[in-house]
Amino acid sequence: MGKGKKAELLRREENCLVDATIIKNSKEIKNVACKVYFPERIHEKPYLLFKPSRTDAARMAGLFNGAFKADIIGFDKEIQTTMMAPEVYFSENSTKYWGSDISESTILGEPQNLHIIDHLKNHDKPDRTNVEFWVSPNSFISPFITQTSSYTGAITQKRIEKCEFTIKGGTVLKFDKHYKSKTLKNNDLIQWSHLVARFEIDMPAVELVTIKNELLEDIDDFLLLVSVASRRLTACLGWTAHDKYSITKFYRGNYSFPDVHKEVNSNDVVVDIRDFKSFMKCCYPVFQNYENKLALRNALHSAISSDLHSLETSYLSMFAGLETLILDFRRREGAELVLAPGQFKHLRSYLIECMKQSTKPELTEAQQESICKKLGELNRVSLREAFEGFCKKYTIYLKDLWPVFGENGTVGLVDIRNKLIHGDPLNHDVFETLIIAKEHLKYALERVLLRILSWNLAKSKVSPEYLAIYGFGMKDLQTEQKKLSNYIHG
Secondary structure (H helix, E strand, O other), X not given: OOOOHHHHHHOOOOOEEEEEEEEEOOEEEEEEEEEEEOOOOOOOOOEEEEEOOHHHHHHHHOOOEEEEEEEEEOOOOOEEEEEEEXXXXXXXXXXXXXXXXXXXXXXXXXXXXXXXXXXXXXXXXXXXXXXXXXXXOOHHHOXXXXXXXXXXXXXEEEEEEOEEEEOHHHOEEEEEEEEEEEEOOOOOXXXXXXXXXXXXXXXXXXXHHHHHHHHHHHHHHHHHHXXXXXXXXXXXXXXXXXXXXXXXXXXXXXXXXXXXXXXXOOOOOOOOHHHHHHHHHHHHHHHHHOOOHHHHHHHHHHHXXXXXXXXXXXXXXXXXXXXXXXXXXXXXXXXXXXXXXHHHHHHHHHHHHHHHHOEOOEOOHHXXXXXXXXXXXXXXXXXXXXXXXXXXXXXXXOOOOOOOXXXXXXXXXXXXXXXXXXXXXXXXXXXXXXXXXXXXXXHHHHHHHHHHOOOOHHHOOOOHHHHHXXXXXXXXXXXXXXXXXXXXXX
């Protein structure tokens, strides 16, 4: 939460004022005055501004977080709106004293997974629920819209082409843009839009658990593939659902939102936008049928770069994604161990006996003990051997890139990983070389993912043909490899 957020909110008009209940360790603090601020834009967060009594402020002062709930009662004495959040982080706690018995406390709260339910008085038979997931910007899944202005200043939009995709369970996501506007104090009118994914379901709009635990995972998986294809992190930030009985809103929390203001280079993609629908038609079913989705999700996430990470952290994250896929391959192919445990047990005993009898060189007890601790590693198939088998199975071509495993004194990508993971940072003199190595690791990981997802590499921007012309650091690759090899090996 940014510093000074409380001061910023105090300059705004709250959306509503409620008597809140704070819950921590089954204990409740009731009737705490609370101003609720909803975000204007989907990439922003909701906030709560608590104005507790002197006694309640003292009780809340020692809390880092707590659950939140509140009801808004209408003039008919019935519940009009329900608000709840399983967790609220408290910060910027301040108290002004106006005398010995008069004080004013203000505590800022950031609710996570805030759920708002507006209850409707409707007694008709239930119908289908309309859901609109709020999605961060991505041109790959945005409908093509033309915009015209009339002489009166009115703006009209016309959708030229539908943008629809079918995901798991036959759910059809219809992507659209919603437009909002507001008038500033100087009477200037500003307008903005946000992307939504619309669909219908046969469940009540208030079924938060079902929507969150079942549907949200499916759309997250879909958007993960979108993110990799477009090289732009794209995520669901919340949703609105409504039926005849309620209108609900869910503001996603404990979740890293993408940078919606990041500049987009239309050429910096893995798959051209004209091939995107074919990509999803081919790759999404493969993803759904992949046995170890957790491993594949991890690798897909690691392929999406983040400006929040340092160069070294990004490198390690991508290499970890590659290792995750290799480990999964090892387990599926039964290629983790060289010998069966029983066989290796006999070999281990034999090797220990040989060390005891060794005279050239003669080993001390401490040296024998140290070597014995490493013997278990001899029975594990090496990462290099597993990787070569992995590339052969999926027909992965990497010979034009910085090699994952170096030869003849040349540093491989794995050597850089080993140096960084053991806390041995690289000097700033070779940072440009590390940037090139990281880009080649990204190309390698993206090729691996495309082959696992059964996509034709020739129809991508990480193909050998494309990278030979447009790839970063391709022309100076051997020079940079030699530079880093000299730095590491001396």
